[in-house]
Amino acid sequence: MSTPAKVSVLPLLALAFFALKAPTAKCQAPTDPSKSPTPPSASEQAPSTSTDLFIMAGSDVDRPGLLPRANYNIGIGHTYGFLKKDPIGDELTFGYTYENAGTHGFLHTVYGEHTEQLGVMKNLSIPKTQAVSWYTWIQTGLTSYTGYSHVLNRLDTGLAIGAIVHLSFDSSIWIQESYSKVVTVPWYTTSSIGYTYSW
Numbered sequence: 391m392s393t394p395a396k397v398s399v400l401p402l403l404a405l406a407f408f409a410l411k412a413p414t415a416k417c418q419a420p421t422d423p424s425k426s427p428t429p430p431s432a433s434e435q436a437p438s439t440s441t442d443l444f445i446m447a448g449s450d451v452d453r454p455g456l457l458p459r460a461n462y463n464i465g466i467g468h469t470y471g472f473l474k475k476d477p478i479g480d481e482l483t484f485g486y487t488y489e490n491a492g493t494h495g496f497l498h499t500v501y502g503e504h505t506e507q508l509g510v511m512k513n514l515s516i517p518k519t520q521a522v523s524w525y526t527w528i529q530t531g532l533t534s535y536t537g538y539s540h541v542l543n544r545l546d547t548g549l550a551i552g553a554i555v556h557l558s559f560d561s562s563i564w565i566q567e568s569y570s571k572v573v574t575v576p577w578y579t580t581s582s583i584g585y586t587y588s589w
Contacts, residue, residue, distance in 0.1 A: 439468065439469050439470060439471050440468070440469045440588050440589065441466065441467070441468045441469075441588065441589055442466065442467045442468075442469075442481070442483075442586050442587070442588045443465075443466050443586065443587045443588075444463070444464070444465055444466070444467070444485075444564060444584055444585070444586040445463070445464050445584050445585055445586075446462070446463040446464075446564060446566075446582045446583065446584025447460075447461070447462050447463070447582065447583065447584065448461045448463075448580050448581050448582030448583065448584075449461060449496075449580065449581055449582075450489055450490075450578050450579070450580045451578060451579050451580070451581075452576065452578040458496055459489060459490040459491070459492075459496065459578075460488075460489065460490045460496055460497045460498065461487065461488075461489045461490075461580050461582060462487065462488045462489075463485055463486070463487045463488075463582065463584070464485065464486055465483055465484055465485025465486065465507075466483070466484060466485075467481045467482065467483035467484075467509075467511060468481065468482055468483075469481040469513065470482070476512075477512070478510055478512065478528070479510035479511050479512040479526070479527075479528065480511070480512060480513060481510070481511040481512075481513060482508070482509070482510060482511075483507075483508070483509040483510070483511055483527070483529070484506075484507070484508055484509070485506075485507050485509065485529070486504070486505070486506055486507075487503075487504070487505040487507065488502060488503070488504055488505075489502070489503040489505070490502065490503075491503040491535055491537070492537075499537070500537040501535070501536070501537035501538070502535070502536045502537060503533055503534070503535055503536075503572075504533065504534045504536065505531055505532070505533040505534075505546050506531050506532055507529040507530060507531030507546065507548070508529065508530060508531055509527055509528060509529035509530070510527070510528050510529075511525050511526070511527045511528075512525060512526045512527075513525050513554075514526070520556065521555065521556055522553060522554065522555055522556070523553070523554045523556070524551070524552065524553050524554065525551070525552050525553075525554065525566075526549075526550070526551055527548075527549070527550040527551070527552065527566070527568070528548075528549055529546075529547070529548045529549075529550070530545070530546065530547045530548070531545075531546055532544075532545065532546065533545075533546040533572055544572045544573045544574060544575065545572070545573045546570060546571075546572045546573075547570070547571055548568050548569065548570035548571075549568065549569050549570075550566050550567065550568035550569070551566065551567060551568075552564055552565055552566025552567065553565050553566075554586075559588075560587060560588050560589055561585070561586070561587060561588075562585075562586045562588065563583065563584070563585060563586070564582075564583065564584045564585075564586055565582070565583050566581075566582050566583075567579065567580070567581055567582075568580045568582070
């Protein structure tokens, strides 16, 4: 006995749907093409996201003194559209850095400093050009000193400012200067240049 009830309800639902839809369609006033809303410009649309894979090499200048030491960095970052207006940053990054922590030599010694860092980068444009932009970068993480009788772990914090030379849509060169401070270790600066692939 329940089957006829279901069959009779379906036509009533369809009739109610079309009855409610028809008046709303008729109530729309004809639009004037000259008064039609203009589509939002590219700047008003939601910002796009991108992912950056970066490889950088440079030289630390350790303090006290002016001791040059090799610095190699690889990492990945992702830009989030909803963070575009955030003053701190719109790209979250994760990177690994190796630094020569020895008292001599440049490229490598048995004493190494290995750092895994999380960061927030703010990408900023330069008016009237798309070939070059710039960024600020705040990073913090755990650094480990190797080559001793046991591994020494310390907190590492860094601030960087840099320029991006855009070679194409997906390739760019990064040039940056950074300041870093490890707990219980003198501060140091690093000048780096690197290649970035974006997608």
